[in-house]
Amino acid sequence: MRSFSIVVAADLANGIGFEGKLPWRLKKDMAFFARITSKIVHSTTCSTRVNACIMGRVTWESIPARFRPLSSRFNVIVTRNPHYLDNKPEKNNPLVALASSFEDALDLVESLQGQSPVEPGSSPSSSVADIQVERIFLIGGAQLYNQGILSKDCSNIFMTRIQAIVKCDTFFPNIDPSQYRLLPRYESHTFLENYLQEPVEAGIITEGEYSYEYTVYHRDS
Ligand code: FOL
Secondary structure, three states, X not given: OOOEEEEEEEOOOXXXXXXXXXXXXXXXXXXXXXXXXXXXXXXXXXXXXXXEEEEEHHHHHHOOHHHOOOOOEEEEEEOOOOOOOOOOHHHHXXXXXXXXXXXXXXXXXXXXXXXXXXXXXXXXXOOHHXXXXXXXXXXXXXXXXXXXXXXXXXXXXXXXXXXXXXXXXXXXXXXXXXOEEEOOHHHHHHHHHHHHXXXXXXXXXEEOOEEEEEEEEEEOO
């Protein structure tokens, strides 16, 4: 069950970033990102049951400090520096962990999946051992997307497609159509509402100068 989904916002040229930040500010898409990565759909919701967000160190640093770690999610930061969190405020946060590779990150979150819930009435989670992981998301950046998209464990790519070409210096890899199928508009929407078990805005969304759409690529093979 180490299957995971990629979540990304990209423009028509697959651009995803510029100078260490998102090239756009899309309030509703960011709310959608928070919703899809946070929502617990299966079984009993309890304080220790969360989805996991795996991200590269650069992506972690791109998240505004006030939103870091991503709330109510298990944040796994991939970095080769095992001391990365030393002297950082997240050091002792049970919802933040380090992994030295994407594979190690998957191994870690997989080991926290499908465990039996802790006793009712027990105190809130204070160690990684108490965390139960439900869904696994890879949230960037380019270096990890390049690895993740090649993995047979990547089942879905939830891509917010921005209908423009924006100045970017970081890009999402090309999606091999022999591995993933872009669901037609109606199917993408149905898939997302079924996945989230709640309504999702359909069709093209306009926010400020940008139009965009929530799309789904699904791995069939
Ligand atoms: N996927 C989509 N669809 N849109 C994105 O902007 C996006 N961004 C990343 C990965 N996948 C994405 C990586 N970058 C936050 C900031 C940057 C970021 C990811 C998340 C962030 O601050 N998230 C807060 C929401 C804060 C708010 O409501 O404005 C969170 O709680 O998720």
